[in-house]
Amino acid sequence: MTDSQTHERFMRIALEEAARSAEESNQGVGSIIVRDGEIIGRGRNLENTEHDPTAHAESVAIRNYAASKYHPKAQESWNQYFSNGPVLTGTTLYSTFEPCPMCCGAILATGISTLVLGGRPKPGTSKWGDYTLERLVELTARGERVEVITGVLPDECFNIRNT
Template sequence: MDHEQFMRVALEEAHRAADEGNVGVGSVVVRDGDVVACGRNLVPVTHDPTAHAETVALRNASEVLGTDDMNGYSLYTTFEPCPMCCGALMNANIGSVILGGRPDPDQTRWDGYTMECLLEMCGWSDRMEVVTGILFEECMDIRQP
């Protein structure tokens, strides 16, 4: 599968999230061309502020794999991970993040935040590859409230 195919799997999760009354964001953990686990935003229905699509996917993958070390794994997500999720991705040792949509950095609540800036600040810019813009329009459209 290529980036677009895995992003379409993440988009399916985003649609499920939106259909359930959550913010339309979906994520997929992948290794060697296989989907290991999926996650979708569950914050509104669970009232858990940490239940973002990325953290849900990481939790599900950890359960399936029996480990929290995901070195060599990729995470596909329909929207740029927030700082909390980026920290979780670093803690999980994810090798690459492929994202679809992302806000204008000057329009976020974190004053110019981008995942790449946080990775650089933490000394991780050479440890985690970031690929952007995969199915951008579709990913942005589903996230809209």
């Protein structure tokens, strides 16, 4: 399987999350985190259903990974583990739409290595002005590097976001 086939396969799974999000009256955005070909985190936009403005697909995927990995009553807490360095180094996050600045911060903080994007705002239409993920990483990252791959099923991703 080629890289582009792999990216399309995983983006289709992220699109399933986006469809669930749209069915639940949220903005149709979905995200998954993959390590070594295995999905380790899933998320979809839950802003409306959870009444939480931070419940974006990417942040939810990171939270779901953390919740599955660390039980609240476990001896070793998330903070102890996180203090040893980024926890998601070597992973790929697939998102059906470009992450906002908040989610980009979470991506950098957890050490996600690769970000595969479906849709992006058309130039001049973002509520963040001229924001792009790459510009934010360039301005804020302290040595962190995220490989960004764009244009994976963009029409499908853009359409489901706007349903």
